[in-house]
Amino acid sequence: MDAQTVIAKRIALELRDGMLVNLGIGIPTQVANFVPTGMRVFFQSENGLIGTGAVPDEGMHHRLLTDAGGRPVTALPGACTFDSAMSFGLIRGGHLDMTVLGGLQVDSSGRLANWTIPGKMVPGMGGAMDLASGAKRVVIAMQHTAKGKSKLVKQCTLPLTTARPIDLLVTELAVVAFPEGRATLLETAPGVSVDQVVAATEAALVVPDHVAVMNIQ
């Protein structure tokens, strides 16, 4: 299983029936492929849609029904559309049960940097700051390392996305939460040892006596 699939499958286990969920671009989008059978999850697309369905069949799209990246989507029965003020009212107002976002850095206290690398990448924060500040639960989907360096750092060196700590970090190696503001190892990926995770991590990791293995297949 490749890294992205591990992450997406593990995050899908956080979904609950009836949840309203927003998925960022990249790995987070793939979470929609692993919704447990029989579970109904409402996916919000921040350009103004709840009830985003699959990519339309050939010749069955409409130019005015797209995801936030402008790509054609379908709408499930019971879908609804709205303007951007409502879309971010849902996000900022705490109506969004969970957001899954990518990350550039997460630090030992759970702070997130994911919107800019000054001087290098300045795409604009789009909805990231509202999502990371406003969603009830913030889950970050991130590769554990980049170019051999840990992305779970002691302290974020990149500009923060929000001062609010995230709730859960899922990488291809581990699941990490932040109780009492301390990065705590909850699970390791199948075939990955606690020592391997610790070795790949710059942040000081709290390692409980029992660390579970991700329940993914």
Added chain:
Amino acid sequence: MDAQTVIAKRIALELRDGMLVNLGIGIPTQVANFVPTGMRVFFQSENGLIGTGAVPDEGMHHRLLTDAGGRPVTALPGACTFDSAMSFGLIRGGHLDMTVLGGLQVDSSGRLANWTIPGKMVPGMGGAMDLASGAKRVVIAMQHTAKGKSKLVKQCTLPLTTARPIDLLVTELAVVAFPEGRATLLETAPGVSVDQVVAATEAALVVPDHVAVMNIQ
């Protein structure tokens, strides 16, 4: 012609084609009866309707289509409905071309009191403060006197509705504007002399050389 008709007819002359207008309860409501022929004016009802039409014929009403007082109305072709946030966005945001409101007192600098008589009448301000603060043009329809006392006073003794001066006051005796913050007599009612108006007015009235007669029939 009774006092209310004089006032309503004179205010109707302030209407212009295409205007969005909100009429308060009481005399202001009657202005709608005197829209000049061929002119299209959009009346907003602050409970959520633009395009308020006449009272419905017997048996042609619907319980969910009413004016702000809960009385059945009709909707003209091209009408639209909206929630209260939008309704007051139109009012506060300067989209309302004119509001016509009743008054308890107007003072020499054009300040308005029309929402409460402490200890006697505390109905709540409803939409009055937003209307008087937000409309592009505020026109007050008010009897000139109450129990023999002028309602156009030196200084309001009742609590103000807004700190913003009104644009025009129309009574059964006179039309008064407030250029440079001074009550100025623009017109008298047919058969009413300037001296009669001055005598009935507590506020110091600026009287220009030429005072027109209201053009109502």
Added chain:
Amino acid sequence: MQTILISEAVAKIPDGASLMIGGFMAVGSPGRIIDELVRQGKRDLTVIANDTAMPNLGIGKLIHARLVSKAIVSHIGLNPETQQQMIAGELQVELVPQGTLIERIRAGGYGLGGILTATGVGTLVEEGKQKVTVGGKDYLVEPALHADFALVNAFLADYLGNLSYALTARNFNPVIAMAADTVIVDADNVVPVGVIAPDHVMTPSSIVDYLIAQE
């Protein structure tokens, strides 16, 4: 979202709860829910709504039954009972300009701390309030409102809880639906999922907690 009997829905509301209630002079008020509140004899309620309607009409029924200890409203002028209870000190009334009230509720639902409005500046309304200057102009800081329950009347719901409203009955309903911990909806019509066009849904199902079962 759960479909539920009206008695069960109202049983979830404890004495002392704060309720946002839809409607404008009782048009668009959830009449059945109000009747059930009276029947179950809830006490010490805080009501946040546009008005208290008229004696024994809409929200006026709650006033008449003396279930309300505090009302945050813009208008009580057509309900002498509200005024009498207020003067007698039995009912605390906070009068708020209508545009400020609906916008404070919206702020609560949309995750904003409050609103900045010029309405009320230089009047009694500004007393005791924070002011902020933006672009050289003074605004009152009017804090966001949030409630324990929103009691919503919709014209149309689907069985997921998507809602739409009709004509002048929309008023406060879609706004309060965003601003409460628990949202209870009484709909005039409930239709199968997929029957309301996505563009015509005004309140998404995900914010609705309970839809009252049709009789």
Added chain:
Amino acid sequence: MQTILISEAVAKIPDGASLMIGGFMAVGSPGRIIDELVRQGKRDLTVIANDTAMPNLGIGKLIHARLVSKAIVSHIGLNPETQQQMIAGELQVELVPQGTLIERIRAGGYGLGGILTATGVGTLVEEGKQKVTVGGKDYLVEPALHADFALVNAFLADYLGNLSYALTARNFNPVIAMAADTVIVDADNVVPVGVIAPDHVMTPSSIVDYLIAQE
């Protein structure tokens, strides 16, 4: 409201004007108006919009033609031309969180001085901004936005100027329509007055100034 040729509508926009433009990654952007802006070679424009789309798509066409001197947007990541012009100092870009941006525009249209949001607190976004504490929590005061022109794309208009929008093309359109001195609308379909149900009108005709004539 006046129905007008597209060339005449765009001729009303002077160089240096501020424009709010609907659309989200060009979906719901007024394509014909954008093309005409390019054809007429307007200069020194300020654009307020969600994003600058992609090179030579939607608002990206204005960037490509170098008509824009300032952009207030939430996202430029899919348009390298915007980033290049910004880095070269040819285009001033103010990046605003998306929810803050749309709400600042709404505040401008709804007569509010600005908004109180927690988004951006503790980040670069808060630099130089006023803060207000409400209920013990800190909020940024983000000032209202207003523009000279709103360039709106609607799915459906009637000949009075009532508008409705379709699917995910609604996005910024109904909000910017409230927040500009002059509102110019290009509608995909124009129908006789009375054909759009009152409940389905999302923008009332009274705030529309010009409706572009169908070809």
